Amino acid sequence: MGQPMRESNVLTLDIGSRPMTQPLTQRSRWLRALQGGIAVGDLFIVTAAVVIAGIGRRQLQLFDTANDLTLVADSVGVYIIALWMLANVGVGTYAKTFLGVGTVEYARIGSAAGLTAGLVGIASYLTHFNLSRGYFVIMFAIGLPALLLWRYLARQLVHRAHTRGHLMTRVLLTGSSSHVDDVAAVLRREKWLGYDIVGAVLPKGSTELVTGRGIHVVGRTGDTSAAVLSTKADLVVFTEGAFPSAVDFRRIAWDLEGRHVQMAVVPSLSDISSGRMAMRPVGGLPLVHVEQPQSMGASRGAKRLFDIVGASLMLLVSSPVLLFVALAIRLGDKGPVLFRQTRVGRDGELFECLKFRSMVVDAEARLSSITHLNESSEGVLFKMQSDPRITPIGRFIRRFSIDEMPQLLNVLRGDMSLVGPRPALPAEVRRYDPDVQRRLHVRPGLTGLWQVSGRSDLSWDDTVRLDLYYVDNWSMVQDIAIMLRTVQAVVASRGAY
Template sequence: MRESNALLLNGAVRPVAQPLSEHLRGIRLLQLAIATGDLLVIVAATAAAALGRSSLTVFSVSNDLNAVAQSVGPWIALGWMAALAGAASYRQGSLGVGTKEYARVCTATGSTAGLVGIISYLTTFQLSRGYFVLVFGLGLPGLLLWRWACRRYVHHLHLQGHLLTRVVIAGESSHVDDVASVLNREAWLGYRIVGALLPPSQRLTATSSGVPVIGTTDEAVGSVFESRADLMVLTEGALPSSADFRRIAWDLEGHHVQMAVVPSLSDISSGRVTMQPVGGLPLVHVGQPQSLGASRIPKRLFDLVGATVLLLLGLPLMIVTAIAITLEDRGPVLFRQTRVGRDGVLFECLKFRSMVTDAEAQLSGVSHLNANADGVLFKAQHDPRITRVGRLIRRFSLDELPQLVNVINGDMSLVGPRPALPSEVSRYAPEVERRLHVRPGLTGLWQVSGRSDLSWDDTVRLDLYYVDNWSIVQDLSILAKTFHAVVRPRGAY
């Protein structure tokens, strides 16, 4: 009877789980290390909470309640770890990329705290409120700090060539190059492109960007196995129908090869994208661009409060910088330059002077040093017009501190596209003018992504991404990354 049933399968092979690949074994070890660290942080938080409750005079202490706190700690730790696992905080796709990992840690912590509170209430369990506050007040920051440190270490491993995900990209040559350029640019993500699969009509040995062609989309599964790929990325034009996609998914079952689909969308944040299945058809809904939100009252209040606080904190440093500039050549402290603000309105942008006093007059004499001769911006890594003090303050972006006054005046924002010169704007393509829909920023995605090392196209892409996907959370993230960007020498000239 079993033989008869086997004949009805028409030769189809039942999927069998394959041994873990070297890459996946590394991921499993990473997940185990992160989970072990989480457990140590939680145990430390429960122990510190028990010790702190008995030591701090703000809490009333009794021996009975201390005994209760010590006995309940292991159960809180066990429940907390279960919540972290249940919230998928150890899922491979969320480790080291995006903010979902942090969100899941916060969700698991909140669920654990809520469950402990509910159980204590329903069972009239005498759990000290001081202990409860200390456990989660210490545990959550500790977990987030631990996850951040792990993420930094994983990114370092990726840049050193370890724990890399071997990627095969399938689709038309131009789309393969688009995806490859992103993965190669963001090397910290840990993707290593091992080859491309092109439609049979495109008979090439390599794409225009140099990705080797290892097969056609008709023989995708065999090529993926031969290249020992960990991830197959399907771009536009990869497969002619959904049935082909389903067949490839069946053939890859059990082989630990992930599949990813790149839709015909780019530079759209995850916050604007939602997926809703309709009759088995996955519809991707894309929210409207957020340039209007970046010009409204909440962002303006954020700028006013933030710029005022930063100006007060940075005032001593600004005074020292001003004195150093004056002592070097007795010239003016500030450099005032006309820039283009929101909707094309001109304003006077303030900076600490970092060049000789007649720098504008000498511009024609150093034009041959422009590293971006074909672009809109003037970039010279060794500009002789820069003074000794100017080179130092540019190195740490101190020359831009006076722009906090521009932010308070409403000409600029703390975060936004770089303020452009009128001569630059006159050369803008129509789509680039969208950068002017929001106030220019003291810092921005361009600042935390390479500064002057960025090409003009990359600068435009980052600025347009910011305009279209603005959010307060993104502003806070950029401000947090700015400090790290300014203490590195990369792109600071």
């Protein structure tokens, strides 16, 4: 006979089964490959900058001429390369969150270069190391711009792959149907982000099988983990209504642990730049501090100085092209070269906006006869892709936005800015809603977010949203980024007609 079984005095808890670690998704693999490829490119550029600095110092004899300084510089080159690469890693230039999106990546590259320069300078001073000043200047003068250019080119390659449907991130949206559709509209519009929406998870009790924008419902709140597995999602985006309480979100996060899926929460706040928000935990409660809108900053002296210097340089460089275009317009139909139109500036002040004439002389008189052909079904704008009033030379200069170059004179006069909202007609302003009138708090711009986001392809609502975002979130860094993106948009002729 066997011994009778004893009652165990160990308390058994039903803690559920811990999810097995999910293998790396396809996105995770290509993202790691992207990080590695960018790091290799950085290493090549940093090494080249150090080598060129050594050669340049010997050839140009900058700042100092002692031959032994060349040997000193060459002896520390390897250590500077290692330090610079470690600084890139340390400040997060390879962080997945910011890789390929926004200006944070560029800012961190600058921070890494500054950190490296500071450490090299401090170490040389403290150890009385006789490092060549010419070597030091050439190295960072070449290395930093080259790194920024390399990251920009790498980003463009990734964006191009995204727009062609490659290297996509499979996104699962969760929340109320209306909020899911709102987020989906943004992700689908910005194709360069590379987000492929694979399904929606709606709150319990909802009976929809498909959202209003045609996204298939693959589960209900509480089944998020199963929905991730079934859709092979790389990213779960939680919109409003995705979870009834913080405890529910915590449980969902527990379920997703180990599944190589990222999580993102869309706050109720919208159209606020990351620069105006700061996360500060207080007693375990994540408080998002939001700075005030920045429209007043867009009217101060620094931006005005940027406008004057930038417009002067652009006029100087482009003057041969402008003279050629002016001559072509004049010889085309013997009409005036410039088209002058009253527009609304800052605080509602009227000014005479200048453009190269791209239409027939009596274009305004003909407008009433083609109003019924307006291709814009919303808002207050007249849009027509094949407007019969446009002249042959006008079609060319519109395609590359050359017709707007005379507005540089408006910038110098103070009527406009290089970057800002689209200059509006008085008839449009009279029909503005109160919120839309906030566009008039800053000078209108020669270019802006509307210019680099599609121009005439944008709906009225999108144009307003972008302009209000610019007014509320102005920064000099954003102005510079928009100017750089404008070059790309003009060359590609996106939305130009």
